[in-house]
Amino acid sequence: MERALLAIIEKNNLPVKLEPTNKSKKIMCFNRRDNVIKYNIENLRLLRQKHFLQLTLEEVGIICLCHEIGHFIENRRNPYIGNEAREFNKKDKSWLTFKFNREKNAYKFGYLVLPNHLKESYEKVNELNLANYRNKMFLLLIE
DSSP states (O other), rough: HHHHHHHHEEEEOOOOOOOOOOOSSSSSEEEEETTTEEHHHHHHHHHHHHOOOOOHHHHHHHHHHHHHHHHHHHHOTTTTHHHHHSSSSSSSSSHHHHHHHHHHHHHHTTTTTTOOGGGHHHHHHHHHHHHHHHHHHHHHHHO
8 A cells, every 4th residue: 555655656756755644533634834735544434334345455545645745735835825725723613614625736746746537536525525515614604
């Protein structure tokens, strides 16, 4: 698994480190302060079992990695994102809108490094992820 993920990073000559973790509830996450993408192998397995049995675990990992690389690319293009994020009340709809836009951008930029044969599955991950943000924003509206 890690070898396949590192191959994507190396192929695109990205100054990003990769670290496995079992402490995170997330599948993968990018830390912009130290350019590290952490991944939870168990959460990747669960995502595959629930939505992507037709793919290998490595392919699911690559899809998620490309999304996190999208966050890295967006951060490189706009290094002030961290400052912008601190301006929001984390319980406000505007925070979720900000995060929703960051997720959309990550998917757009992730396409730059995504292997062609995974594009359809990448779209499905995008739809699942954005639906999660839409649901959170809807819940805030009805409170």
